Amino acid sequence: MLEQILSDITPPPDREGRILHGFSNNEDAVLVKAPPAGLALVQTVDILGPIGNDARLFGQTAAANALSDIYAMGGWPWSVMNIAAFPSPSASSDTPLSVLTDILSGAMEKVAEAGAVLAGGHTLDDEWIKFGLSVTGVIDPSHAARNNGLVPGDVLILTKPLGTGVLATAIKAKWHDSDRAERDMYHWTTRLNAHASSLIRDMNLRAATDITGFGLGGHVLEMAEGSGVSVELDTSSLPLIDQVEDFASCGLIPAGTYRNRDYCSCRTLKADSADELRATLVFDAQTSGGLLLAVPAERRQEACERLEALGEPSFCVGRVLPPREDREKLILV
Amino acid sequence: MLIDTRGLSCPQPVLMVYPHLSGSDPIDVLVDNTTSQENVSRAARRSGWSIEAREEGDGVVRLELRKQC
Numbered sequence: 001m002l003e004q005i006l007s008d009i010t011p012p013p014d015r016e017g018r019i020l021h022g023f024s025n026n027e028d029a030v031l032v033k034a035p036p037a038g039l040a041l042v043q044t045v046d047i048l049g050p051i052g053n054d055a056r057l058f059g060q061t062a063a064a065n066a067l068s069d070i071y072a073m074g075g076w077p078w079s080v081m082n083i084a085a086f087p088s089p090s091a092s093s094d095t096p097l098s099v100l101t102d103i104l105s106g107a108m109e110k111v112a113e114a115g116a117v118l119a120g121g122h123t124l125d126d127e128w129i130k131f132g133l134s135v136t137g138v139i140d141p142s143h144a145a146r147n148n149g150l151v152p153g154d155v156l157i158l159t160k161p162l163g164t165g166v167l168a169t170a171i172k173a174k175w176h177d178s179d180r181a182e183r184d185m186y187h188w189t190t191r192l193n194a195h196a197s198s199l200i201r202d203m204n205l206r207a208a209t210d211i212t213g214f215g216l217g218g219h220v221l222e223m224a225e226g227s228g229v230s231v232e233l234d235t236s237s238l239p240l241i242d243q244v245e246d247f248a249s250c251g252l253i254p255a256g257t258y259r260n261r262d263y264c265s266c267r268t269l270k271a272d273s274a275d276e277l278r279a280t281l282v283f284d285a286q287t288s289g290g291l292l293l294a295v296p297a298e299r300r301q302e303a304c305e306r307l308e309a310l311g312e313p314s315f316c317v318g319r320v321l322p323p324r325e326d327r328e329k330l331i332l333v
Numbered sequence: 334m335l336i337d338t339r340g341l342s343c344p345q346p347v348l349m350v351y352p353h354l355s356g357s358d359p360i361d362v363l364v365d366n367t368t369s370q371e372n373v374s375r376a377a378r379r380s381g382w383s384i385e386a387r388e389e390g391d392g393v394v395r396l397e398l399r400k401q402c
Protein backbone atom coordinates (compact mmCIF):
# COMPACT_ATOMS: atom_id res chain seq x y z
CA MET A 1 0.00 0.00 0.00
CA LEU A 2 2.74 2.42 1.07
CA GLU A 3 4.90 1.78 -2.01
CA GLN A 4 2.08 2.82 -4.30
CA ILE A 5 1.43 5.99 -2.32
CA LEU A 6 5.07 6.97 -1.90
CA SER A 7 5.52 6.84 -5.67
CA ASP A 8 2.80 9.52 -5.94
CA ILE A 9 4.34 12.06 -3.56
CA THR A 10 7.31 14.36 -3.95
CA PRO A 11 9.71 14.02 -1.00
CA PRO A 12 11.33 17.18 0.34
CA PRO A 13 14.68 17.93 -1.36
CA ASP A 14 17.88 16.73 0.34
CA ARG A 15 20.24 19.48 -0.80
CA GLU A 16 22.95 18.78 1.80
CA GLY A 17 22.93 14.99 1.35
CA ARG A 18 21.71 14.34 4.90
CA ILE A 19 20.30 10.94 3.94
CA LEU A 20 23.42 8.77 3.59
CA HIS A 21 21.53 5.60 2.75
CA GLY A 22 17.80 5.81 2.12
CA PHE A 23 14.76 3.55 2.09
CA SER A 24 14.49 3.22 -1.70
CA ASN A 25 15.78 -0.39 -1.64
CA ASN A 26 13.26 -1.48 1.00
CA GLU A 27 15.65 -0.81 3.87
CA ASP A 28 13.94 -0.88 7.25
CA ALA A 29 16.11 1.89 8.65
CA VAL A 30 17.85 4.92 7.20
CA LEU A 31 21.32 6.34 7.70
CA VAL A 32 21.19 10.05 8.46
CA LYS A 33 24.17 12.38 8.58
CA ALA A 34 24.92 13.72 12.08
CA PRO A 35 24.63 17.48 12.64
CA PRO A 36 27.77 19.63 12.91
CA ALA A 37 29.92 19.24 16.04
CA GLY A 38 28.76 21.13 19.11
CA LEU A 39 25.08 20.91 18.24
CA ALA A 40 22.67 18.55 19.96
CA LEU A 41 19.71 16.60 18.66
CA VAL A 42 16.19 17.50 19.80
CA GLN A 43 13.53 14.87 19.16
CA THR A 44 9.76 14.73 19.30
CA VAL A 45 6.73 12.85 17.97
CA ASP A 46 3.17 14.05 17.57
CA ILE A 47 0.14 12.45 15.90
CA LEU A 48 -3.31 13.91 15.24
CA GLY A 49 -6.75 12.71 14.22
CA PRO A 50 -8.28 14.54 11.25
CA ILE A 51 -9.16 18.20 11.69
CA GLY A 52 -11.39 19.88 9.12
CA ASN A 53 -12.39 18.30 5.82
CA ASP A 54 -9.36 18.82 3.55
CA ALA A 55 -6.87 15.93 3.54
CA ARG A 56 -3.95 17.92 2.14
CA LEU A 57 -4.42 20.78 4.60
CA PHE A 58 -4.82 18.27 7.43
CA GLY A 59 -1.45 16.78 6.38
CA GLN A 60 0.08 20.25 6.43
CA THR A 61 -1.46 20.92 9.84
CA ALA A 62 -0.23 17.64 11.36
CA ALA A 63 3.27 18.30 10.03
CA ALA A 64 3.36 21.90 11.26
CA ASN A 65 2.05 20.69 14.62
CA ALA A 66 4.81 18.06 15.01
CA LEU A 67 7.58 20.36 13.75
CA SER A 68 6.45 22.99 16.23
CA ASP A 69 7.86 21.11 19.23
CA ILE A 70 11.33 21.52 17.73
CA TYR A 71 10.75 25.20 17.01
CA ALA A 72 9.50 25.82 20.56
CA MET A 73 12.94 24.99 21.95
CA GLY A 74 14.75 27.16 19.42
CA GLY A 75 15.86 24.24 17.26
CA TRP A 76 15.44 23.64 13.55
CA PRO A 77 14.14 20.46 11.90
CA TRP A 78 16.75 18.10 10.45
CA SER A 79 14.85 14.95 9.42
CA VAL A 80 11.36 13.51 9.85
CA MET A 81 9.60 10.14 9.71
CA ASN A 82 5.93 9.82 8.76
CA ILE A 83 3.56 7.92 11.03
CA ALA A 84 0.17 7.16 9.51
CA ALA A 85 -2.82 5.05 10.51
CA PHE A 86 -5.25 4.41 7.67
CA PRO A 87 -7.99 1.88 6.81
CA SER A 88 -6.86 -0.55 4.11
CA PRO A 89 -9.14 -0.60 1.09
CA SER A 90 -11.75 -3.26 1.83
CA ALA A 91 -15.46 -3.92 1.74
CA SER A 92 -15.85 -2.15 5.10
CA SER A 93 -13.86 0.96 4.16
CA ASP A 94 -14.92 3.45 1.54
CA THR A 95 -12.00 5.82 2.19
CA PRO A 96 -9.97 6.00 -1.03
CA LEU A 97 -6.18 5.70 -0.84
CA SER A 98 -5.97 9.10 -2.49
CA VAL A 99 -6.87 10.59 0.91
CA LEU A 100 -3.63 9.22 2.39
CA THR A 101 -1.71 10.43 -0.66
CA ASP A 102 -3.14 13.91 -0.10
CA ILE A 103 -2.30 13.85 3.62
CA LEU A 104 1.30 12.82 2.89
CA SER A 105 1.64 15.33 0.08
CA GLY A 106 0.49 18.15 2.34
CA ALA A 107 2.85 17.04 5.09
CA MET A 108 5.81 16.86 2.71
CA GLU A 109 5.10 20.40 1.52
CA LYS A 110 5.56 21.61 5.10
CA VAL A 111 8.60 19.42 5.72
CA ALA A 112 10.20 20.90 2.59
CA GLU A 113 9.30 24.42 3.76
CA ALA A 114 10.95 23.59 7.10
CA GLY A 115 14.14 22.50 5.33
CA ALA A 116 14.04 18.96 6.77
CA VAL A 117 14.47 15.70 4.87
CA LEU A 118 12.32 12.57 4.87
CA ALA A 119 14.00 9.62 6.58
CA GLY A 120 11.15 7.13 6.18
CA GLY A 121 8.00 6.27 8.01
CA HIS A 122 5.50 3.68 9.06
CA THR A 123 1.88 3.07 8.12
CA LEU A 124 -0.51 0.81 9.98
CA ASP A 125 -3.92 -0.47 9.08
CA ASP A 126 -6.46 1.13 11.40
CA GLU A 127 -10.15 1.95 11.36
CA TRP A 128 -9.46 5.61 12.17
CA ILE A 129 -7.20 7.95 10.21
CA LYS A 130 -4.32 9.45 12.15
CA PHE A 131 -1.20 11.16 10.95
CA GLY A 132 1.87 12.74 12.44
CA LEU A 133 5.62 12.96 12.32
CA SER A 134 8.55 11.88 14.37
CA VAL A 135 10.93 14.82 14.05
CA THR A 136 14.64 15.05 14.74
CA GLY A 137 15.89 18.59 15.08
CA VAL A 138 19.19 20.29 15.69
CA ILE A 139 19.83 22.75 18.46
CA ASP A 140 22.58 24.64 20.23
CA PRO A 141 22.12 23.10 23.70
CA SER A 142 23.49 26.15 25.49
CA HIS A 143 20.74 28.31 23.99
CA ALA A 144 17.68 26.05 24.14
CA ALA A 145 14.48 27.67 25.40
CA ARG A 146 12.82 25.62 28.11
CA ASN A 147 9.50 25.23 29.89
CA ASN A 148 11.09 26.09 33.24
CA GLY A 149 12.86 29.32 32.29
CA LEU A 150 10.22 31.93 33.24
CA VAL A 151 11.50 34.83 35.32
CA PRO A 152 9.35 37.42 37.14
CA GLY A 153 9.21 40.49 34.96
CA ASP A 154 9.02 38.59 31.68
CA VAL A 155 6.15 39.40 29.34
CA LEU A 156 4.49 36.59 27.38
CA ILE A 157 4.15 37.03 23.65
CA LEU A 158 1.98 34.66 21.59
CA THR A 159 2.51 34.35 17.83
CA LYS A 160 -0.84 32.94 16.66
CA PRO A 161 -4.38 33.80 17.77
CA LEU A 162 -6.42 31.18 19.65
CA GLY A 163 -9.59 29.22 18.98
CA THR A 164 -8.82 26.31 16.64
CA GLY A 165 -10.62 23.92 19.01
CA VAL A 166 -13.82 25.95 18.79
CA LEU A 167 -13.49 26.36 15.01
CA ALA A 168 -12.96 22.61 14.54
CA THR A 169 -16.15 22.00 16.56
CA ALA A 170 -18.12 24.51 14.45
CA ILE A 171 -16.82 22.81 11.29
CA LYS A 172 -17.82 19.40 12.63
CA ALA A 173 -21.28 20.82 13.39
CA LYS A 174 -21.52 22.31 9.86
CA TRP A 175 -22.53 25.54 11.62
CA HIS A 176 -23.40 28.51 9.44
CA ASP A 177 -20.32 30.21 8.00
CA SER A 178 -18.21 27.18 8.88
CA ASP A 179 -16.60 27.32 5.40
CA ARG A 180 -14.99 30.60 6.38
CA ALA A 181 -14.13 29.12 9.77
CA GLU A 182 -12.34 26.23 8.03
CA ARG A 183 -10.31 28.60 5.86
CA ASP A 184 -9.36 30.67 8.89
CA MET A 185 -8.47 27.58 10.92
CA TYR A 186 -6.19 26.11 8.25
CA HIS A 187 -4.61 29.52 7.66
CA TRP A 188 -3.21 29.34 11.19
CA THR A 189 -2.77 25.60 11.75
CA THR A 190 -0.71 25.11 8.58
CA ARG A 191 1.61 27.97 9.44
CA LEU A 192 5.09 26.95 10.62
CA ASN A 193 6.51 28.46 13.78
CA ALA A 194 9.92 28.74 12.10
CA HIS A 195 10.20 32.52 12.20
CA ALA A 196 9.11 32.77 15.81
CA SER A 197 11.70 30.10 16.60
CA SER A 198 14.46 32.15 15.01
CA LEU A 199 13.63 34.88 17.51
CA ILE A 200 14.47 32.48 20.36
CA ARG A 201 17.97 32.11 18.90
CA ASP A 202 18.42 35.74 17.85
CA MET A 203 17.32 37.16 21.22
CA ASN A 204 18.68 34.26 23.29
CA LEU A 205 15.31 33.74 24.99
CA ARG A 206 15.30 31.40 27.99
CA ALA A 207 11.71 30.16 28.01
CA ALA A 208 9.19 29.27 25.32
CA THR A 209 6.61 26.64 24.50
CA ASP A 210 4.16 25.91 21.73
CA ILE A 211 0.45 26.09 22.43
CA THR A 212 -1.31 22.83 21.59
CA GLY A 213 -3.69 20.41 23.30
CA PHE A 214 -3.60 21.83 26.83
CA GLY A 215 -4.52 25.30 25.58
CA LEU A 216 -2.78 28.54 26.48
CA GLY A 217 -3.82 28.25 30.13
CA GLY A 218 -2.64 24.65 30.51
CA HIS A 219 0.73 25.22 28.90
CA VAL A 220 1.30 28.45 30.86
CA LEU A 221 0.47 26.67 34.09
CA GLU A 222 3.03 23.94 33.27
CA MET A 223 5.64 26.64 32.69
CA ALA A 224 4.72 28.56 35.85
CA GLU A 225 4.99 25.46 38.01
CA GLY A 226 8.22 24.35 36.35
CA SER A 227 9.74 27.78 36.83
CA GLY A 228 8.50 28.37 40.40
CA VAL A 229 6.62 31.56 39.49
CA SER A 230 3.05 32.66 38.89
CA VAL A 231 1.65 34.02 35.64
CA GLU A 232 -1.09 36.54 34.96
CA LEU A 233 -3.03 36.28 31.70
CA ASP A 234 -5.19 39.17 30.56
CA THR A 235 -8.42 37.65 29.22
CA SER A 236 -9.62 41.00 27.84
CA SER A 237 -6.72 41.09 25.37
CA LEU A 238 -6.88 37.39 24.47
CA PRO A 239 -6.29 37.17 20.69
CA LEU A 240 -9.11 35.10 19.19
CA ILE A 241 -9.52 34.05 15.56
CA ASP A 242 -12.54 35.63 13.85
CA GLN A 243 -15.91 34.07 14.85
CA VAL A 244 -14.45 32.06 17.77
CA GLU A 245 -16.17 34.05 20.51
CA ASP A 246 -19.48 33.92 18.63
CA PHE A 247 -19.29 30.15 18.06
CA ALA A 248 -18.26 29.58 21.67
CA SER A 249 -21.22 31.55 22.99
CA CYS A 250 -23.46 29.24 20.90
CA GLY A 251 -22.08 26.25 22.82
CA LEU A 252 -19.57 25.01 20.25
CA ILE A 253 -16.77 24.42 22.76
CA PRO A 254 -14.99 21.05 22.57
CA ALA A 255 -14.83 18.65 25.50
CA GLY A 256 -11.02 18.95 25.55
CA THR A 257 -11.28 22.65 26.34
CA TYR A 258 -13.52 22.02 29.35
CA ARG A 259 -11.24 19.18 30.47
CA ASN A 260 -8.23 21.52 30.35
CA ARG A 261 -10.07 24.18 32.34
CA ASP A 262 -11.34 21.75 34.96
CA TYR A 263 -7.96 20.01 35.30
CA CYS A 264 -6.29 23.37 35.97
CA SER A 265 -9.12 24.87 38.07
CA CYS A 266 -7.66 24.30 41.54
CA ARG A 267 -4.43 26.00 40.44
CA THR A 268 -6.17 28.89 38.67
CA LEU A 269 -7.44 32.10 40.21
CA LYS A 270 -10.06 33.87 38.12
CA ALA A 271 -10.60 37.51 39.02
CA ASP A 272 -14.24 38.63 39.20
CA SER A 273 -13.49 41.08 36.41
CA ALA A 274 -12.50 38.28 34.01
CA ASP A 275 -15.23 37.32 31.52
CA GLU A 276 -16.38 33.70 32.07
CA LEU A 277 -16.42 32.78 28.36
CA ARG A 278 -12.94 34.17 27.76
CA ALA A 279 -11.67 32.52 30.94
CA THR A 280 -12.83 29.24 29.36
CA LEU A 281 -11.34 30.03 25.95
CA VAL A 282 -7.95 30.53 27.63
CA PHE A 283 -7.98 26.72 27.81
CA ASP A 284 -9.22 26.06 24.26
CA ALA A 285 -7.36 22.99 23.02
CA GLN A 286 -5.22 24.17 20.11
CA THR A 287 -3.94 22.28 17.10
CA SER A 288 -0.66 23.62 15.76
CA GLY A 289 -0.89 26.78 17.85
CA GLY A 290 1.68 29.54 18.04
CA LEU A 291 4.79 29.86 20.13
CA LEU A 292 4.57 31.50 23.51
CA LEU A 293 7.77 33.47 24.05
CA ALA A 294 8.91 34.81 27.42
CA VAL A 295 10.68 38.12 26.84
CA PRO A 296 12.23 40.44 29.45
CA ALA A 297 9.87 43.42 29.77
CA GLU A 298 12.50 45.91 28.63
CA ARG A 299 12.94 43.95 25.36
CA ARG A 300 9.23 43.61 24.60
CA GLN A 301 9.17 46.28 21.91
CA GLU A 302 12.29 44.86 20.28
CA ALA A 303 10.70 41.39 20.18
CA CYS A 304 7.48 42.70 18.63
CA GLU A 305 9.41 44.70 16.03
CA ARG A 306 11.57 41.71 15.15
CA LEU A 307 8.48 39.49 14.78
CA GLU A 308 6.79 42.09 12.60
CA ALA A 309 9.87 42.27 10.39
CA LEU A 310 9.66 38.47 10.05
CA GLY A 311 6.00 38.74 9.02
CA GLU A 312 4.78 37.24 12.29
CA PRO A 313 2.03 38.63 14.49
CA SER A 314 2.74 39.21 18.17
CA PHE A 315 0.13 39.27 20.91
CA CYS A 316 1.12 40.26 24.41
CA VAL A 317 -1.06 37.97 26.53
CA GLY A 318 0.37 38.17 30.03
CA ARG A 319 3.24 38.65 32.41
CA VAL A 320 5.28 36.60 34.83
CA LEU A 321 4.92 37.42 38.53
CA PRO A 322 6.84 36.32 41.64
CA PRO A 323 5.75 33.00 43.19
CA ARG A 324 2.60 32.88 45.31
CA GLU A 325 2.32 30.88 48.48
CA ASP A 326 -0.99 29.26 47.56
CA ARG A 327 -1.54 26.68 44.82
CA GLU A 328 -2.93 29.20 42.37
CA LYS A 329 -0.11 29.81 39.92
CA LEU A 330 -2.28 31.00 37.02
CA ILE A 331 -4.18 34.24 37.49
CA LEU A 332 -6.82 35.24 34.96
CA VAL A 333 -7.71 38.93 34.98
CA MET B 334 -40.72 18.91 24.81
CA LEU B 335 -38.06 16.47 26.00
CA ILE B 336 -34.75 16.18 24.13
CA ASP B 337 -32.64 13.21 25.19
CA THR B 338 -28.94 13.74 24.42
CA ARG B 339 -27.63 10.93 26.64
CA GLY B 340 -24.80 9.03 25.02
CA LEU B 341 -24.09 11.80 22.53
CA SER B 342 -20.99 13.93 22.45
CA CYS B 343 -20.26 17.51 21.43
CA PRO B 344 -21.53 19.12 19.18
CA GLN B 345 -24.56 16.80 18.74
CA PRO B 346 -26.54 17.93 21.84
CA VAL B 347 -26.32 21.61 20.83
CA LEU B 348 -27.35 20.72 17.26
CA MET B 349 -30.42 18.91 18.60
CA VAL B 350 -31.50 21.74 20.90
CA TYR B 351 -30.58 24.81 18.85
CA PRO B 352 -33.43 24.70 16.26
CA HIS B 353 -36.02 24.70 19.08
CA LEU B 354 -34.59 27.82 20.75
CA SER B 355 -36.28 30.05 18.19
CA GLY B 356 -39.66 29.00 19.65
CA SER B 357 -40.94 29.60 23.16
CA ASP B 358 -42.34 26.23 24.32
CA PRO B 359 -40.61 24.87 27.45
CA ILE B 360 -37.80 22.40 26.66
CA ASP B 361 -36.31 19.79 28.97
CA VAL B 362 -32.94 18.40 27.91
CA LEU B 363 -31.32 15.29 29.38
CA VAL B 364 -27.51 15.46 29.37
CA ASP B 365 -24.95 13.02 30.78
CA ASN B 366 -21.70 14.96 30.62
CA THR B 367 -20.50 18.40 31.68
CA THR B 368 -19.56 19.45 28.14
CA SER B 369 -23.12 18.91 26.94
CA GLN B 370 -24.52 20.62 30.03
CA GLU B 371 -22.35 23.70 29.62
CA ASN B 372 -22.73 23.95 25.86
CA VAL B 373 -26.52 23.51 25.82
CA SER B 374 -26.78 26.05 28.64
CA ARG B 375 -24.65 28.55 26.72
CA ALA B 376 -26.74 28.16 23.58
CA ALA B 377 -29.97 28.63 25.56
CA ARG B 378 -28.69 31.61 27.55
CA ARG B 379 -27.57 33.34 24.38
CA SER B 380 -31.09 32.97 22.94
CA GLY B 381 -32.69 34.47 26.05
CA TRP B 382 -33.71 31.31 27.92
CA SER B 383 -33.40 30.62 31.63
CA ILE B 384 -31.82 27.33 32.67
CA GLU B 385 -32.56 25.23 35.73
CA ALA B 386 -30.38 22.12 36.23
CA ARG B 387 -31.77 19.14 38.19
CA GLU B 388 -29.77 16.01 39.06
CA GLU B 389 -31.58 12.88 37.89
CA GLY B 390 -29.04 10.35 39.25
CA ASP B 391 -26.50 8.14 37.45
CA GLY B 392 -24.73 11.24 36.15
CA VAL B 393 -27.78 12.46 34.25
CA VAL B 394 -28.89 16.10 34.54
CA ARG B 395 -32.21 17.50 33.36
CA LEU B 396 -31.87 21.03 32.00
CA GLU B 397 -35.19 22.88 32.20
CA LEU B 398 -35.06 25.61 29.57
CA ARG B 399 -37.71 28.31 29.81
CA LYS B 400 -38.03 31.26 27.45
CA GLN B 401 -37.71 34.50 29.38
CA CYS B 402 -40.29 37.16 28.66
